[in-house]
Amino acid sequence: MEKQVWRYMPLFTCLIGIFTACKKAEVPQQPPDTDPIQEKKIDSKYLLRIHQLGFDTTGARNYDSLFIVEGDIPMAKSFLDTVKLSSSDKNGRHAYTNTLLNMNNIRIFLSETFWGNSTYYQGILRAVQEWNGVTNSSLNFHTISHADAGYNWEIINATLPGGILALNDYPGLPDINGVPGYNILVDMDYINSLNLTYRQISWIIAHEIGHMVGLRHSDWDLRGEGTGVEGANYFPNIPVEDYSSLMRAIFDINNDGSVLFSSYDRTAISTLYPLHFCNLQTYIDLPNSGPSGTISGSIYPSYRGSVDLVEWEITNNSGFSYTYSDADPEAVIPILAPGTYTFRHRIIISKGCTSTWNVRTITVL
Numbered sequence: 001m002e003k004q005v006w007r008y009m010p011l012f013t014c015l016i017g018i019f020t021a022c023k024k025a026e027v028p029q030q031p032p033d034t035d036p037i038q039e040k041k042i043d044s045k046y047l048l049r050i051h052q053l054g055f056d057t058t059g060a061r062n063y064d065s066l067f068i069v070e071g072d073i074p075m076a077k078s079f080l081d082t083v084k085l086s087s088s089d090k091n092g093r094h095a096y097t098n099t100l101l102n103m104n105n106i107r108i109f110l111s112e113t114f115w116g117n118s119t120y121y122q123g124i125l126r127a128v129q130e131w132n133g134v135t136n137s138s139l140n141f142h143t144i145s146h147a148d149a150g151y152n153w154e155i156i157n158a159t160l161p162g163g164i165l166a167l168n169d170y171p172g173l174p175d176i177n178g179v180p181g182y183n184i185l186v187d188m189d190y191i192n193s194l195n196l197t198y199r200q201i202s203w204i205i206a207h208e209i210g211h212m213v214g215l216r217h218s219d220w221d222l223r224g225e226g227t228g229v230e231g232a233n234y235f236p237n238i239p240v241e242d243y244s245s246l247m248r249a250i251f252d253i254n255n256d257g258s259v260l261f262s263s264y265d266r267t268a269i270s271t272l273y274p275l276h277f278c279n280l281q282t283y284i285d286l287p288n289s290g291p292s293g294t295i296s297g298s299i300y301p302s303y304r305g306s307v308d309l310v311e312w313e314i315t316n317n318s319g320f321s322y323t324y325s326d327a328d329p330e331a332v333i334p335i336l337a338p339g340t341y342t343f344r345h346r347i348i349i350s351k352g353c354t355s356t357w358n359v360r361t362i363t364v365l
């Protein structure tokens with residue numbers, strides 16, 4: 001762990017200067033209302049608006065259609081729903097970077113640090129499934145735990161500056177310090193100290209994936225983040241602020257992570273990466289060689305999402321043949337005698353896409 005932290009120490013000093021720091025655990029824009037006499041809980045979007053208007057939200061009271069703030073100032077909900085908070089170029093709308101991904105199958109490598117931790121693994125898989133579940137998008141995400149087949153991104157455990165849960169790279173910007181591919185840095189120690197659930201971790205990972213494909217914070221302009229080197233372009237088809245966006249900059253610790261994408265998040269993704277072609281590839285998440293115990297047993301498609309059909313074929317020159325074809329993503333590879341085998345794998349997913357056959361030569365020692 002210490003070695004890993006040391007290894008990546010230069011990365012995030014670099015990242016801080018160039019990239020966006022994400023999701024502080026505190027909610028500085030939303031001071032918690034701790035007044036015990038408040039009549040009803042105030043929705044966080046109204047607390048944020050009141051705060052953005054320059055009023056103290058401590059002790060704000062909720063009377064259905066009316067809030068009372070700072071003791072005696074009435075504010076109608078209808079006013080907060082419609083008030084223009086700032087000039088027209090600061091409207092809390094989703095935005096995207098100048099450069100987008102130039103691929104649609106993204107392999108994410110997970111080291112044992114993550115796949116060996118059920119809370120994180122569940123969280124990461126749920127985030128990937130959420131992304132793969134955007135039906136009008138051509139993006140396909142694959143998690144792999146063996147680096148042999150190559151990968152595009154890696155999720156890395158790192159110690160990050162105070163209050164930061166995770167960091168990202170944006171597409172098109174230079175690779176960092178020779179580390180292959182682009183990376184999501186996650187501060188596991190900090191996340192663990194907050195006792196976040198796998199659902200909350202999936203919120204964090206799904207948010208970081210959003211940046212990795214070019215989504216800015218959906219409230220970037222209200223926060224004064226500026227366009228930065230990555231750029232910020234509004235979506236012509238998203239005309240309003242999106243309070244429930246996964247891409248809000250601050251992770252609210254009270255958010256249980258049960259809901260990830262908002263409908264506008266899905267609009268943003270399908271606008272940038274529309275499903276006009278499939279180009280679905282899949283990957284065989286096994287090492288190039290290993291003992292039978294490593295190669296055999298349960299195996300899943302690297303693509304995690306709704307799968308209509310999973311196919312495996314394993315053959316060798318001695319006439320061995322194993323086939324699996326089923327909607328169940330879990331296939332069980334039998335014990336294989338030492339030798340060299342040809343693995344073929346293909347999936348069909350609910351978007352109507354059929355992957356190409358992936359072929360690997362794997363040696364059982």
Ligand SMILES: [Zn+2]
Pocket residue numbers: 020021022023207211217248249
């Ligand atoms: Zn962020």
